[in-house]
Each structure stands twice: as structure tokens, then as C-alpha cells.
Amino acid sequence: MKTTFLDFEQPIADLENKIEELRFVQDDTAVDISVEISHLEKKSQDLTKSIYAKLSPWQISQVARHPQRPYTLDYIRDIFTDFEELHGDRAFADDTAIVGGVARFNGQSVVVIGHQKGRDTKERQYRNFGMPRPEGYRKALRMMKLAEKFNLPVITFIDTPGAYPGIGAEERGQSEAIGRNLYEMAKLRVPVICTIIGEGGSGGALAIAVGDVVQMLQYSTYSVISPEGCASILFKTAERANEAAEALGITANRLKTLGLIDKVITEPLGGAHRNPQQMMLTMKKSIADALKSLHEKSTDELLDARFERLMSYGKFKEETA
Amino acid sequence: MSWLQKLLPPKIKSRTPGAKSAVPEGLWSKCSACGATLYRTDLENNLDVCPKCGFHSPVHARRRLDILLDQEGRFEIGAEVKPFDILKFKDSRKYPDRLVAAQEDTGEDDALVVMQGAIHNVPCVVAVFEFKFIGGSMGSVVGERFVRGVKAAIEHDVPFVCVAASGGARMQEGLNSLMQMAKTSAILTRLSDKKLPFISVLTDPTMGGVSASFAFLGDVVVAEPGALIGFAGPRVIEQTVRETLPEGFQRAEFLLEKGAIDMIVDRREMRRKLAQLMTLLTRQPALN
Numbered sequence A: 001m002k003t004t005f006l007d008f009e010q011p012i013a014d015l016e017n018k019i020e021e022l023r024f025v026q027d028d029t030a031v032d033i034s035v036e037i038s039h040l041e042k043k044s045q046d047l048t049k050s051i052y053a054k055l056s057p058w059q060i061s062q063v064a065r066h067p068q069r070p071y072t073l074d075y076i077r078d079i080f081t082d083f084e085e086l087h088g089d090r091a092f093a094d095d096t097a098i099v100g101g102v103a104r105f106n107g108q109s110v111v112v113i114g115h116q117k118g119r120d121t122k123e124r125q126y127r128n129f130g131m132p133r134p135e136g137y138r139k140a141l142r143m144m145k146l147a148e149k150f151n152l153p154v155i156t157f158i159d160t161p162g163a164y165p166g167i168g169a170e171e172r173g174q175s176e177a178i179g180r181n182l183y184e185m186a187k188l189r190v191p192v193i194c195t196i197i198g199e200g201g202s203g204g205a206l207a208i209a210v211g212d213v214v215q216m217l218q219y220s221t222y223s224v225i226s227p228e229g230c231a232s233i234l235f236k237t238a239e240r241a242n243e244a245a246e247a248l249g250i251t252a253n254r255l256k257t258l259g260l261i262d263k264v265i266t267e268p269l270g271g272a273h274r275n276p277q278q279m280m281l282t283m284k285k286s287i288a289d290a291l292k293s294l295h296e297k298s299t300d301e302l303l304d305a306r307f308e309r310l311m312s313y314g315k316f317k318e319e320t321a
Numbered sequence B: 001m002s003w004l005q006k007l008l009p010p011k012i013k014s015r016t017p018g019a020k021s022a023v024p025e026g027l028w029s030k031c032s033a034c035g036a037t038l039y040r041t042d043l044e045n046n047l048d049v050c051p052k053c054g055f056h057s058p059v060h061a062r063r064r065l066d067i068l069l070d071q072e073g074r075f076e077i078g079a080e081v082k083p084f085d086i087l088k089f090k091d092s093r094k095y096p097d098r099l100v101a102a103q104e105d106t107g108e109d110d111a112l113v114v115m116q117g118a119i120h121n122v123p124c125v126v127a128v129f130e131f132k133f134i135g136g137s138m139g140s141v142v143g144e145r146f147v148r149g150v151k152a153a154i155e156h157d158v159p160f161v162c163v164a165a166s167g168g169a170r171m172q173e174g175l176n177s178l179m180q181m182a183k184t185s186a187i188l189t190r191l192s193d194k195k196l197p198f199i200s201v202l203t204d205p206t207m208g209g210v211s212a213s214f215a216f217l218g219d220v221v222v223a224e225p226g227a228l229i230g231f232a233g234p235r236v237i238e239q240t241v242r243e244t245l246p247e248g249f250q251r252a253e254f255l256l257e258k259g260a261i262d263m264i265v266d267r268r269e270m271r272r273k274l275a276q277l278m279t280l281l282t283r284q285p286a287l288n
Helices: A007-027 A034-053 A057-064 A072-079 A121-126 A134-149 A167-171 A174-186 A202-206 A227-234 A238-248 A252-257 A276-295 A299-312 B003-007 B040-045 B061-068 B095-106 B140-155 B175-193 B234-241 B252-258 B267-281
Strands: A081-085 A098-105 A108-115 A154-160 A192-201 A213-217 A221-223 A263-265 B028-030 B037-039 B075-077 B112-119 B122-129 B160-166 B198-207 B220-223
Touching: A007 A034, A007 A057, A057 A192, A057 A221, A057 A227, A057 A238, A072 A098, A072 A108, A072 A154, A072 A276, A098 A134, A098 A276, A108 A134, A134 A154, A134 A174, A154 A202, A167 B234, A174 A202, A174 A299, A174 B175, A192 A202, A192 A276, A202 B175, A213 A252, A213 A276, A221 A252, A221 B175, A227 A238, A252 A263, A263 A276, A299 B175, B028 B040, B037 B040, B061 B112, B061 B122, B061 B160, B061 B267, B075 B140, B112 B140, B112 B267, B122 B140, B122 B267, B140 B160, B140 B175, B175 B198, B198 B267, B220 B252, B220 B267
Parallel strands: A108 A154, A154 A192, A192 A213, A192 A221, A213 A263, B122 B160, B160 B198, B198 B220
Antiparallel strands: A081 A098, A098 A108, B028 B037, B075 B112, B112 B122
């Protein structure tokens, strides 16, 4: 598949096109230009390195939303085995913006849940652009309860612009569904490992992101509001999203510094989509490490630590009058 | 530009400035719903509910507490918790400047006031949002005061009541604000472990991150008449679905019909109703 390049990657795109052309020429000429090609490839690599070394938060948001970025089902396919997808909230519908089920991870039974986006127009629509309705969150909760019952760790992948703002979603209790998950996840009696793989869009992301290990991919984002949403409220124009992205502090490294997440998972050069195989290996190792770190804890220790972490969120001054 | 941006109209429509009815200072007051001219004192004696049409005007947090709690033995919890600028956040104004302006405007230093006391002699802890403080938005201080309030309720073995009025999470504190949703929801698991009731009162408006965290976790969820309650704001929804919203959408009466809340309670009945619910749930004798 041809790589889709983002606006700020244009110089890399130009080089890659040139390499492509040369390869084409190479095929039907006797002259060996492979040296030239490998020289350009090196140049493209260096260029990518230098561009990615200083991405702005807004540019990182673009990478997080890259149309070729690996999605939940890609991770499930490549690093889990025997995945049995489970459907429906048993009350209203099956929300296709959240997928999940039982599977094996390195042979161990687990429950895996994640937001799911689509690749092409049709699939995007089918997945509602990864924006769940209440039944999605209720399906997720049902699977977490299943995990609790059978003592299986829960692994979640977060990748959503946010919970869907629609009439039906409101009528069926979008708020209640999200709030209920926050409450139940705080006391779920099994290990919960949450990884933000793309967009961590507000309450719609948090509703499956309360856990014992919270980690983020290097070029993913996690935010209280989208940069566009923030800009349109505070600057009265979505055009200033880059400034909002800067102000909100939404990148993995910033959030690690602020102590809000546990770990930043390094992505391949140029983002996860440039080398999905490598990304899968890193992800697998990271989840394995997280599971191992939680394995030694008793359920009570696990829950106490989770609770203490939840209570530690927020920064304030304390003044005695 | 993302696909979503392309889909959406370029600007969120700003509210027309003329639509707001000016409330004259002094003796007279005009009901913003029915337009009736009322004596200010009459309105106040009626707990800011219009005697003509029953419209519930917004009330400040401290006045709400004054209305709800018995005069005797009330004291504040969590006032020592104060806000500061975590992210050095700056939009058109710096966050510390916004905080100072809101503090001068409301006399509060953040958007939640918590008090322990009693309602009709039923001891409890009550937390009330101050909507006039940056839209009642929930940041670190709101979350922490909420938690301290619930902890006090647990310590004194009394029910916890929260009166919400909020636009949602506070953007200026970034992800820390989002995490207050998880924090406030988590502390309620402890209240529940002690079998102590949480009564959630939703007033106009209860939206976003407040709505989508503890607001609907009440053992009983009560709303004031006409209150706007929902996850996404009506304008955001309208822009997303490109349809006109149904009549009364996201209002308390609509939520009752959809099964989202237990009851709608008139502000003038609230004290008695809350006390009644608390005694019933904790197997206390009936009120006098």
C-alpha cells in the first residue's frame, strides 16, 4: 500500500516519489543506479528522523489520526490468538465502534476491548468513525464483568475522537453509560491494561481507559477536548487548533512528565503505520511487561494501588486559613 | 484539516446577544421565562422560582446551601484546597487571570462548595456547584473537594448529596480535568461500600464531563424542572446530525420520560424531598 503523507511530511513525500521513479527506471535500464537509490533512501530516513524529532503537538495529532495507522483489530489480529469476538449490550444493539471479546495473549486467556475506526468511507461509516454510543460502553462493561467473573485480565485499546454526540445516544443515556464504566472500572477485580493507540478523545476515551497500567504510543494523543473543539470555544475558530493542541498538553511525552500516564511506547520511525510489523512487536512486549508487573500483586493490592492512583489525579494548592 | 472538520460548519454559532433578557437591578425583577415583572423580595422568598410560571432561576452555590441546610451546625469542607495553573495555560486570557476574574465575580475560589450539616435534622454532606465560576467547570479543585466531601460523609457515617450545575470539564487544566471524572466516580465506590446513600441533584445545566461521571451514579437521581442535562451540548449535536432537535430535548422532563432520572423535584420541595429520601434509604424514622 502506498503511504499517505501528511502536509508537514511533504519533503519526505517528494523524496519517496523520486525513489519510486528511479526504481521504475532501474527496472528497464542496464545502467545500475542502485547506489543512487540507496543514497536517496538514506536521505529520506534522515529527513524523516529530523522532522519527527521536533513534531509539534498539532502535528502529532495528525499522526495519531493517520488513515493508515494500525487500529484495534490490527493489534488483535497480530498479537493475540484465538480471538472470539463478542457482540451486543444485551439491551439495545451491537455498537460497531467498540469491538472486543475473549482471546489468548501469549497463550493466556484475556478479554480484549477497543475502539475501532474504519479504513475506507464505507467502513468508517460502519464504525461510526470510532465514536461509540451508549450501547458500545455497555457492551464493553459487559465484557469487563465477564473478565471479572472468569478472572481474566482486561486489555483495552483506546482510539476515538470521542463519544458520539447524537440524539439517540443522548436518549439512551450516553452520560450514564460513561459514568457507569468509570465507576465499575475503578473496582474491577482483575488487572486492567489500557493503551492509547491513536486518539484519546475525552470522556469517550476515558470510559475504557481506567486501569492499572495506562500507556500511550509515542504519537498518540489524550485530551479533555479535541484541539479543534478547544480552539472553537476559546479562540472562536477551529483554525487555531495548533495553538490549542500546544496549550492543552495532549502528547504522550508531556502527559508522562505530568505523571498522568505510566509509559510512552516508542513507535517506528515516521509513526506506527510506516512499519506495522515492528509496531506489533513493540506493543506485544509492552503488554507482556505490563501483565507481568501486575501478575505479582494480589487483587487487594491491585485495587488499592488503582484507587490511590485515581485519588492522586489533579494538582492544587493547599492553604490553611 | 481532518475529515471531521471538513464535515462540520466552520464556526460554532455565537449566541445572539439581544436574546438575553436584562434583569434590572433593584426592587424589580423580570422572569426570563414568562417575562412577568416581580418584586425582587417575592422572588427571593420563593427561592428564585417564578411565582407566575414556576421557572427555576439559577442560584449561587452558597445560597443553594443556605436554602437546603438547617441553620444549625453547618461547616465548610475542603475550602483549604485552592486552584493553580498547572499547564501555564493561555488562550485569549491567561488561566490565572480567568481564575482571579471568576473569584472576584463570585466570591468563591473555585466551582464547588462543600458543607457538612443537616437537612430537616438529617445529617449529611452537601456539595454544590457554582455555575458562575468558569461555567461550573470541573478541574482539580472541584474533584478534590468532592472527594473530601465524600470522605467526610464516610467518616461521619452520613449520606452525600451533590447539586450539579456545570458545563463539564475545565479545559484550562487539560487532562487533569478529564481525570477528575475518574476520581470522583472512584470515590463513590467507597461510599457505596459503606452503604451510604448518594443523592445526585441535577440542575440547569449539567453537561459534559460532570454529566458523564458522578452525576448519574446517584442511588437516586433527582432533577430540577426544566434543567438542561446531557453529555454533548445541543449545538454540537445539531451540527453533527444536521437535524432539528426534538422539542424539550435534554430537558429534565425529557430525561424522566426516557428513564434516565428518578424524579423531578421543585426547588421549593427539595429540602423535604432530600430529607425524606435519606431517611428512607437509611431506615430512619419518618420526618415530623
